[in-house]
Ligand SMILES: O=P(O)(O)OC[C@H]1O[C@H](OP(=O)(O)OP(=O)(O)O)[C@H](O)[C@@H]1O
């Protein structure tokens with residue numbers, strides 16, 4: 143990492159606006175866990191984490207789900223280290239056979255929603271019995287891939303800013319930030 147890039151990262155972190163604290167996110171995740179338990183406790187679901195962004199959310203959610211389930215992951219990326227999305231690149235497909243399974247996809251954010259729509263379609267093509275989505279963050283704007291697109295389970299809603307923390311990255315960094323932060327435009 144160059145000294146200039148390190149300075150940029152520290153400046154972005156220092157000037158960012160906190161939208162949700164870690165404690166607020168934990169409350170949201172517990173509420174989601176209650177909803178997910180009500181729907182899936184008897185369905186032997188397969189929870190598929192979308193790497194990399196989904197890892198923090200999955201790590202918080204899974205211990206709140208006290209019923210039989212399996213986990214796997216996939217890696218599909220539309221943004222890479224950029225702050226605007228392009229074509230979806232599949233890096234790792236799920237290893238588990240999805241045929242006949244109730245699949246719940248876990249990701250950090252529903253932004254445009256192109257990522258989750260493509261992943262859900264791929265799971266259906268592989269024979270999943272049902273496919274649903276759970277996201278920590280839904281960014282509110284009118285650029286959704288389909289009008290009114292929502293996840294089946296949502297943690298918090300945010301304004302239309304570039305976000306980091308809670309698994310979301312700024313140029314590949316700050317996924318580890320404790321809470322959800324908005325990048326200030328002048329950063
Ligand atoms: O709703 P969309 O506009 O499609 O964007 C949401 C997706 O973008 C991010 O992934 P990214 O492609 O940055 O990969 P990453 O998880 O490795 O950061 C995020 O983790 C979601 O998967």
Ligand code: HPA
Nearest residue numbers: 253303304305306310311
């Ligand atoms: O606001 C965002 N931040 C980080 N990653 C993202 N992927 C889609 N939107 C975002």
